[in-house]
Amino acid sequence: xxxxxxxxxxxxxxxxxxxxxxxxxxxxxxxxxxxxxxxxxxxxxxxxxxxxxxxxxxxxxxxxxxxxxxxxxxxxxxxxxxxxxxxxxxxxxxxxxxxxxxxxxxxxxxxxxxxxxxxxxxxxxxxxxxxxxxxxxxxxxxxxxxxxxxxxxxxxxxxxxxxxxxxxxxxxxxxxxxxxxxxxxxxxxxxxxxxxxxxxxxxxxxxxxxxxxxxxxxxxxxxxxxxxxxxxxxxxxxxxx
Amino acid sequence: xxxxxxxxxxxxxxxxxxxxxxxxxxxxxxxxxxxxxxxxxxxxxxxxxxxxxxxxxxxxxxxxxxxxxxxxxxxxxxxxxxxxxxxxxxxxxxxxxxxxxxxxxxxxxxxxxxxxxxxxxxxxxxxxxxxxxxxxxxxxxxxxxxxxxxxxxxxxxxxxxxxxxxxxxxxxxxxxxxxxxxxxxxxxxxxxxxxxxxxxxxxxxxxxxxxxxxxxxxxxxxxxxxxxxxxxxxxxxxxxxxxxxxxxxxxxxxxx
Numbered sequence: 001x002x003x004x005x006x007x008x009x010x011x012x013x014x015x016x017x018x019x020x021x022x023x024x025x026x027x028x029x030x031x032x033x034x035x036x037x038x039x040x041x042x043x044x045x046x047x048x049x050x051x052x053x054x055x056x057x058x059x060x061x062x063x064x065x066x067x068x069x070x071x072x073x074x075x076x077x078x079x080x081x082x083x084x085x086x087x088x089x090x091x092x093x094x095x096x097x098x099x100x101x102x103x104x105x106x107x108x109x110x111x112x113x114x115x116x117x118x119x120x121x122x123x124x125x126x127x128x129x130x131x132x133x134x135x136x137x138x139x140x141x142x143x144x145x146x147x148x149x150x151x152x153x154x155x156x157x158x159x160x161x162x163x164x165x166x167x168x169x170x171x172x173x174x175x176x177x178x179x180x181x182x183x184x185x186x187x188x189x190x191x192x193x194x195x196x197x198x199x200x201x202x203x204x205x206x207x208x209x210x211x212x213x214x215x216x217x218x219x220x221x222x223x224x225x226x227x228x229x230x231x232x233x234x235x236x237x238x239x240x241x
Numbered sequence: 242x243x244x245x246x247x248x249x250x251x252x253x254x255x256x257x258x259x260x261x262x263x264x265x266x267x268x269x270x271x272x273x274x275x276x277x278x279x280x281x282x283x284x285x286x287x288x289x290x291x292x293x294x295x296x297x298x299x300x301x302x303x304x305x306x307x308x309x310x311x312x313x314x315x316x317x318x319x320x321x322x323x324x325x326x327x328x329x330x331x332x333x334x335x336x337x338x339x340x341x342x343x344x345x346x347x348x349x350x351x352x353x354x355x356x357x358x359x360x361x362x363x364x365x366x367x368x369x370x371x372x373x374x375x376x377x378x379x380x381x382x383x384x385x386x387x388x389x390x391x392x393x394x395x396x397x398x399x400x401x402x403x404x405x406x407x408x409x410x411x412x413x414x415x416x417x418x419x420x421x422x423x424x425x426x427x428x429x430x431x432x433x434x435x436x437x438x439x440x441x442x443x444x445x446x447x448x449x450x451x452x453x454x455x456x457x458x459x460x461x462x463x464x465x466x467x468x469x470x471x472x473x474x475x476x477x478x479x480x481x482x483x484x485x486x487x488x489x490x491x492x493x494x495x496x497x
Binding site for chain 2: 003093094096097099100101104107108112182184188189192193194195196197198199200201202203204205206209210213214217
């Protein structure tokens with residue numbers, strides 16, 4: 001819903017100077033939290049998320065264990081200083097929902113059946129929010145899982161699409177997110193184009209929905225390349241004896 | 242095992258309750274059943290029964306939308322409704338359901354929020370949608386969204402006296418300003434096949450579910466992938482959208 005008067009697209013350019021289908025500058029680094037079994041920091045423009053993975057490790061108390069596979073636990077949270085008005089620390093209804101869809105986005109990628117009775121914990125913390133925080137969390141969490149050596153079918157790529165001022169766009173920033181006609185956050189495994197997270201809110205024709213989903217999958221391949229580069233970069237730095 | 246049986250039937254395009262893959266359960270909508278609520282509706286989708294009450298109150302607007310009313314949606318999965326539900330504060334599934342119903346209504350601009358403004362920046366109407374599950378036999382989202390929409394259409398304002406700043410809840414006047422109608426259609430993927438309006442036995446073995454909010458003009462106002470540990474292909478999503486739009490017409494008929 002548009003809450004401001006100012007145009008969000010002028011002469012085909014967005015408020016941050018991007019073209020409609022242009023993704024913000026991406027930074028990805030793995031192994032940023034020493035204590036964690038795997039970790040990653042991902043930045044899309046001014047949106048910055050750090051994720052850490054602990055496990056696979058035995059799940060306690062025992063009655064929560066699944067004898068056939070590992071349990072994945074996800075927690076998405078926002079640092080109080082990540083948004084203009086201080087956010088109350090701790091989970092709210094929004095972050096509880098996002099934690100759930102984050103888990104559903106990652107589970108299809110992980111060989112959970114390799115670790116019966118275990119738990120894999122994934123924590124995603126938004127350090128700085130400027131739109132598209134849940135999909136940035138997917139990128140960070142997916143990299144952190146790979147960094148932890150958890151066997152995966154593929155990396156999960158997160159990217160958002162939407163519509164502002166009548167134009168279909170990719171990778172919404174905060175102002176676009178708050179004033180868009182529609183917002184579609186997505187997560188998917190690029191190999192085989194398997195969609196694992198799909199949400200939408202707004203007002204779109206079915207053709208527009210399909211077009212945006214297609215745009216996100218196609219542009220997501222660039223994000224996928226960045227993820228692979230970030231994983232390679234960590235191991236290239238390490239000295240081999 | 243029920244799970245194997247469900248999956249085996251689906252392989253031949255059949256379902257445990259004998260429905261076709263794209264067939265909804267019988268739908269029943271009753272409104273105005275809770276006298277204390279400003280609007281109410283009870284919806285059955287087969288054996289799934291959901292009750293929604295709409296309450297109206299006066300409050301302060303949010304600072305970023307000083308001339309708009311407020312919508313708050315909550316869902317209770319009461320232990321009355323299923324042996325799988327426990328008492329206590331809403332869990333992640335109840336929170337997710339309430340937020341999906343809320344998004345369909347909010348982002349589809351179903352309510353004319355500007356007409357809920359009494360005095361800009363100071364007083365606006367607050368609309369509370371409370372979803373109570375009475376019997377859970379699957380697809381709570383579609384039953385809840387339909388009941389929420391029916392209860393909104395049923396809702397009337399209590400008389401407001403601006404001098405005394407008091408609400409007279411005995412006197413109801415004027416309907417809520419509703420722009421359009423919205424319903425959700427949920428599809429589940431089982432054994433690679435898509436079916437509508439899943440029952441609990443189907444939800445338990447579903448690879449994933451997709452809920453699509455459709456307005457009466459055929460536009461999409463919300464989507465949510467949930468349930469299961471699976472994924473959808475682009476083609477599956479694309480077909481699901483088309484099927485949801487066609488099925489939405491059947492549900493919308495019950496709101497006339």
